[in-house]
Amino acid sequence: MKPILVFQTDFTYKEGAVAAMYGVVKSVDRELEIIDATHEIPQYDIWSASYRLSQYTRFWPEGTIFISVVDPGVGTRRRACVARTADGYYVVTPDNGSLTHVLSLAGILEVREIDEKVNRLRGKDTEGTSVFHGRDLFSYTAARLATGVIDYAGVGPAYPVAEIVRLPISRPSFSNGAACGIFEIGDPNFGNLWTNIDLAGFLTAGFKYGDTVRVRASHAGQVVFDESLPFHQTFGEVQPGEALLYNNELNRVSLAVNQGSFMERYHLGYGPDWQVEILKG
Numbered sequence: 001m002k003p004i005l006v007f008q009t010d011f012t013y014k015e016g017a018v019a020a021m022y023g024v025v026k027s028v029d030r031e032l033e034i035i036d037a038t039h040e041i042p043q044y045d046i047w048s049a050s051y052r053l054s055q056y057t058r059f060w061p062e063g064t065i066f067i068s069v070v071d072p073g074v075g076t077r078r079r080a081c082v083a084r085t086a087d088g089y090y091v092v093t094p095d096n097g098s099l100t101h102v103l104s105l106a107g108i109l110e111v112r113e114i115d116e117k118v119n120r121l122r123g124k125d126t127e128g129t130s131v132f133h134g135r136d137l138f139s140y141t142a143a144r145l146a147t148g149v150i151d152y153a154g155v156g157p158a159y160p161v162a163e164i165v166r167l168p169i170s171r172p173s174f175s176n177g178a179a180c181g182i183f184e185i186g187d188p189n190f191g192n193l194w195t196n197i198d199l200a201g202f203l204t205a206g207f208k209y210g211d212t213v214r215v216r217a218s219h220a221g222q223v224v225f226d227e228s229l230p231f232h233q234t235f236g237e238v239q240p241g242e243a244l245l246y247n248n249e250l251n252r253v254s255l256a257v258n259q260g261s262f263m264e265r266y267h268l269g270y271g272p273d274w275q276v277e278i279l280k281g
Helices: 017-028 046-059 098-107 133-147 197-202 262-266
Strands: 004-009 032-039 067-071 080-085 090-094 106-114 171-175 179-185 191-200 212-219 222-232 244-247 252-258 274-280
Touching: 004 017, 004 046, 004 133, 017 032, 017 133, 032 046, 046 067, 046 090, 046 098, 046 179, 067 133, 080 098, 080 133, 090 133, 171 197, 179 252, 191 197, 191 274, 197 252, 252 262
Parallel strands: 004 032, 004 067, 067 090, 222 244
Antiparallel strands: 080 090, 080 106, 171 179, 179 191, 179 274, 191 252, 212 222, 212 274, 244 252
């Protein structure tokens, strides 16, 4: 079976960019299946693009091709690439940090730079522009790879995995009755904040469901949140409007307001410079 193509971008559906990319895919092969992951990545937010890829890729059939286009450096000397992951997927993306989480969590076996002389859309009044690689490079190359026009070697020359651009990424730390990490991502719809603190390490550090814990958050070294919250498995164990610590669907300790937005209530964000410390009692 031909691989599925799964797209994520920061384009939204407000204009025709997404339709143009899908038109390129169908022009290569009408039978190729296209699925949306999201087109609502925050504008230019490479960190979020990287995290979202690692959030969902492993749930897809082996061989799926993911196209991630969050590309503030489009048309510059940054590489356009296709990475082959250790767990059997391909990621077509600008090499600008978008592979950080996949590289860290799943591993990347090989990466190839897209050869524009071979794998660039020609005609249709696309030549001469360098501002829509989502259409002219990434969608076109992904479709050619999926339908067998090219094999992986045909993408272009390989380069060392060690040269992949990486964003700063941190690991949680644990001690008896304490866990430290970062707010790694936010849930834009419900306003929850997800940490990088894994449940297994958290429980090993002595925390248990039903505990009241102290949560202290800092941004760029300044404390911006310091409160005691209950730790539960799910939202309904507190009243609507109450805040809690809970275990999210990726088994990461997270913060929420039951039927409300934690991020909006407390004006907190996410990324490498948002530190969080959780203490027993």
